[in-house]
Amino acid sequence: MKQILLLNGPNLNLLGAREPDIYGTFTLEDIERTVNEVAQKKGYNVTSVQSNHEGNLIDEIQGATGKYEGIIFNPAAYTHTSVALLDAILAIEVPVIEVHISNIHQRDSFRRQSLIASACVGQIVGLGLYGYKLATEALIEEIIPKRQK
Numbered sequence: 001m002k003q004i005l006l007l008n009g010p011n012l013n014l015l016g017a018r019e020p021d022i023y024g025t026f027t028l029e030d031i032e033r034t035v036n037e038v039a040q041k042k043g044y045n046v047t048s049v050q051s052n053h054e055g056n057l058i059d060e061i062q063g064a065t066g067k068y069e070g071i072i073f074n075p076a077a078y079t080h081t082s083v084a085l086l087d088a089i090l091a092i093e094v095p096v097i098e099v100h101i102s103n104i105h106q107r108d109s110f111r112r113q114s115l116i117a118s119a120c121v122g123q124i125v126g127l128g129l130y131g132y133k134l135a136t137e138a139l140i141e142e143i144i145p146k147r148q149k
């Protein structure tokens with residue numbers, strides 16, 4: 001079966017309990033279940049990785065070539081700080097969709113900038129759990145097939 005990587009960055013393991021007014025009450029498990037359900041119906045397997053460590057996220061991205069058809073990535077706070085994550089995404093051919101649960105453009109000014117956005121095929125913000133569902137559909141129905149043409 002074809003493979004997709006669901007990659008979540010720091011503090012997203014705390015979803016459900018973490019600032020529920022901003023991030024809602026769904027958990028990382030709920031995200032994994034949602035992405036899995038959508039992907040499996042369309043013939044894809046999902047590997048889910050959450051890490052609080054920038055280097056682990058970079059290792060996952062570097063390792064994606066030949067392993068995954070696409071990546072759904074919420075880099076959390078590293079979105080706004082990490083040139084290293086940008087460089088890792090630029091170094092691979094595998095398409096990456098950036099997802100944020102909250103609308104980063106509505107929040108602190110330092111959250112409005114994503115250092116990785118220019119290297120991603122698209123960005124979904126502010127749609128909560130549904131954003132992950134949309135990212136999965138977009139990757140499988142649009143982005144991956146287009147690349148294979």
Ligand code: DQA
Nearest residue numbers: 074075076077100101102111
């Ligand atoms: C986030 C937004 C980031 O600014 C924040 O640091 C997060 C989560 C989101 O999904 O809305 O941890 O990526």
